[in-house]
Amino acid sequence: MTKLHVTTSINGEEVDFLCEPQQTLLEVLRETLGRTGTKEGCATGDCGACSVLINDRLVCSCLVLAAEAQGQQVTTVEGIASEEGLHPIQQKFLEHAALQCGVCTPGLVIAAKALLDRDPDPDETTIRYWLAGNLCRCTGYDKIIRAVQDAAKTLAHPA
Amino acid sequence: MGAFAYVAPTRLDEALTVLSEHASQGRRAQVMAGGTDLLVQMRSVDREPRTIVDIKKLAETNRLDLASDPIFIGAAIPSAVLNENADFVALLPGLAEAADLIGSTQIQGRATLGGNLCNASPAGDTIPAMIAVGAVCVIAGRGGTRRLPVEDFVTGVGTKALRPDELLLGLEVPKPAPRSGDAYLRFIPRTEMDIAVAGCGVSVTLDDSGTCTAARVGIGAVAPRALLVPAAAEALIGSKLDDAALAAAGRACSEASSPITDKRGTADYRRKVVGVLCRRAGAIARDRARGN
Numbered sequence A: 001m002t003k004l005h006v007t008t009s010i011n012g013e014e015v016d017f018l019c020e021p022q023q024t025l026l027e028v029l030r031e032t033l034g035r036t037g038t039k040e041g042c043a044t045g046d047c048g049a050c051s052v053l054i055n056d057r058l059v060c061s062c063l064v065l066a067a068e069a070q071g072q073q074v075t076t077v078e079g080i081a082s083e084e085g086l087h088p089i090q091q092k093f094l095e096h097a098a099l100q101c102g103v104c105t106p107g108l109v110i111a112a113k114a115l116l117d118r119d120p121d122p123d124e125t126t127i128r129y130w131l132a133g134n135l136c137r138c139t140g141y142d143k144i145i146r147a148v149q150d151a152a153k154t155l156a157h158p159a
Numbered sequence B: 001m002g003a004f005a006y007v008a009p010t011r012l013d014e015a016l017t018v019l020s021e022h023a024s025q026g027r028r029a030q031v032m033a034g035g036t037d038l039l040v041q042m043r044s045v046d047r048e049p050r051t052i053v054d055i056k057k058l059a060e061t062n063r064l065d066l067a068s069d070p071i072f073i074g075a076a077i078p079s080a081v082l083n084e085n086a087d088f089v090a091l092l093p094g095l096a097e098a099a100d101l102i103g104s105t106q107i108q109g110r111a112t113l114g115g116n117l118c119n120a121s122p123a124g125d126t127i128p129a130m131i132a133v134g135a136v137c138v139i140a141g142r143g144g145t146r147r148l149p150v151e152d153f154v155t156g157v158g159t160k161a162l163r164p165d166e167l168l169l170g171l172e173v174p175k176p177a178p179r180s181g182d183a184y185l186r187f188i189p190r191t192e193m194d195i196a197v198a199g200c201g202v203s204v205t206l207d208d209s210g211t212c213t214a215a216r217v218g219i220g221a222v223a224p225r226a227l228l229v230p231a232a233a234e235a236l237i238g239s240k241l242d243d244a245a246l247a248a249a250g251r252a253c254s255e256a257s258s259p260i261t262d263k264r265g266t267a268d269y270r271r272k273v274v275g276v277l278c279r280r281a282g283a284i285a286r287d288r289a290r291g292n
Helices: A025-032 A088-095 A105-118 A124-133 A142-156 B012-025 B038-042 B079-083 B086-091 B093-101 B113-119 B126-132 B230-236 B243-256 B267-291
Strands: A004-010 A013-019 A051-054 A057-060 A073-075 B005-007 B029-032 B051-054 B071-074 B136-141 B144-149 B154-156 B167-173 B180-187 B198-206 B212-220
Touching (some): A013 A025, A051 A105, A057 A105, A088 A105, A088 A142, A105 A124, A124 A142, B079 B093, B086 B093, B093 B113, B113 B126, B126 B198, B126 B212, B180 B267, B230 B243, B243 B267
Parallel strands (some): B029 B051
Antiparallel strands (some): A004 A013, A051 A073, B071 B167, B136 B144, B136 B167, B198 B212
């Protein structure tokens, strides 16, 4: 089978890879490129564990063909923290204990970032609806919502 | 058994050439817009190799023209993009709310009206909403472009009136007349992230005195395909959209339905609920029309 050559940008870095036409972006991120921060949960677009941004748009990477990444800007959880340390969203997830097993966390961090980039001061209902596509089977969501609310405050008023 | 291939043409004639070559050679090609149904199906119920023709790079399938009459909505525009457009939401609030009901934020970043229609599920939420606003499919083929009302596009569960060498370019929607409003309601047993048990889209136009002069009603998830219900529209036209008229339209929807019993609801339940949804969506559409 002829593989496709794809040139894309992942977290601001130009990346080349070869993929099969039917391979998903999730498979290539994890298995070809070894970027295992993005998790596979359901692989059917229901759980949000594989969330990434493509051109700042929140999507499930299990429902994107790797070939579609050609020429696009992909952001994964590995691109959220800076040289100085964790992103406030990540920091607040830690402080609020908004994770247990951690499989949903990268997707939630990415989804929360997409929300706060658009709406820096969302109310609780907005946060809950926005994150409805990110399933967590451990913490019960409340701590996650508190973490996102607190991160919004920190981003609005950096210490 | 062939192999998978992926192409993302940037010109419509290229896309149509790929489709017609595949059709004439008996090879399978499948058009992809957002891919939220296609990729799931490709990994579960339908693994057969095929050429995936990604139509997101075409200018026409990305075109959103709200100033023209009819309005044009490209088949590859994600529902999140539509719902971020305040003019779109103001013009067609019922269609916007139907698109906003489908899936999570992540799904809405990819899923399209065109894909929802071409997936041809009996429960696709945007289909009754499109039927209600009189949307017409714009279909491109090698021989030119043809048009088909949305209610005639889906022919059965998962089947549609699209030849293998054609693709859906987008939807034309007549620009709503003054004092018009549309609305879509569905019933699901939870608040988010589910598939309709029943759905109903209503659009109405009022005259100066508040009398309904035009109406269209579409129902979903209560028959093998979404249906236009002319009898429901007839019950509304000429009335003030009072409770009696809305109830009559609801009864017409129940009578037009032929639902199945499954884990989401029994046939009797769906038949009743679609009538309730018609009454309520009709009242919302009426109130929106009064405000316009």
